Amino acid sequence: MNCLEERIAKDGVVKEGNVLKVDSFLNHCMDVSLFKEMGAEWKKRFAGKNINKILTIEASGIGIASVVALEFNVPVVFAKKNKSINIDGDMYVTEVESFTHKNKNQVIVSKRFLNSDDHVLIIDDFLANGCALQGLISIVGQAGATVEGIGIAIEKGFQSGGQIIRNLGYQLESLAIVDSMDAATGTITFREQ
């Protein structure tokens, strides 16, 4: 087991509805030493890739991506979930549907912070159905930039996102892939990697 899998096994809580609660170390209270170890692991997995920018999405991706960016020594851009309807031409815009929250968000990135010279590593905390990730990939595409790889902390392997993204040909590196979980017993089964 890697550091993240160990931590999920110790502190993750399985909730009804296939929700894994990891707020005590990942997405509410943040264990930045763990994030540093995760960054080192992604650095190994993406060795040889020419990465000059990290892209993530608010809110929970930002903390992880910031610590990981220190490892790669590159800036982080985070896509904003837009609150206003007025969008000027200075933004890349895409729509992200949240399967979990049953809502849609317009997601924006300023054109000033992403362009065709960029080689991007996308980082996020969860991959479930892949809607957020597809939105981020669309934004990189609009900028004419290159997706060098995708680093996910926790992939829910029993939902469709991972397969969709791998089938598109991207190098997707999820540090923990949960193949099944049981709210009644608290059991979490990880995919062998």
Ligand code: G4P
């Ligand atoms: P998708 O982007 O892969 O399609 O996932 P989905 O719509 O199902 O997820 C919506 C939100 O719920 C995402 O956060 C995602 O990180 C989170 N999520 C999905 N499954 C789980 C889970 O098992 N446990 C936890 N804790 N979160 C989960 P978001 O809407 O972007 O919100 P934010 O928290 O980043 O602001």
